Amino acid sequence: GQQLNQSPQSMFIQEGEDVSMNCTSSSIFNTWLWYKQEPGEGPVLLIALYKAGELTSNGRLTAQFGITRKDSFLNISASIPSDVGIYFCAGPEQKVTFGIGTKLQVIP
């Protein structure tokens, strides 16, 4: 089946710093999704990507769909304390596959 490798698995950063995380897949995806999950809550969709090479922004978040269709990255600029959470990449084929998650902690 599909496998997603997400890195890094955790990050401690200073408030105001930029953050980058990425996902690679063992197979081609037609759609990449990025979710954020806070403690005790369900994942919330941040960005959806539909075309190879697509670069999409949502406020301070920017994500790109890799040209090979086997990878994607998510950047967060000028991090703030409320960015804390776990970020998951996902490939929503019939059986959606999630990456292991990147746990982000922001030091004020």
Added chain:
Amino acid sequence: DTEVTQTPKHLVMGMTNKKSLKCEQHMGHRAMYWYKQKAKKPPELMFVYSYEKLSINESVPSRFSPECPNSSLLNLHLHALQPEDSALYLCASSQKLTGNIQYFGAGTRLSVL
């Protein structure tokens, strides 16, 4: 409105109890999902319903019994659970089954004693 509502938010049950988790969406989505999430892990797919019919069962033990009474509702019936079944149970829905964005509820935090 992209809301998926799950009840209850928390549930504590004994190993001999029978309980049910409920999930509701009014987005007209025709695919609904149950996931199990253990601490520090990504969600793991359990069941998928498409047009109110069970489409995928990821070899889930029979002590978990899903039900989709109509296109807006999804239940998960629990019976004779084990302590290792304690987890966050997430419901999600999408417009259709394949390649669509899934919207998640806030989950039910289940503790089995």
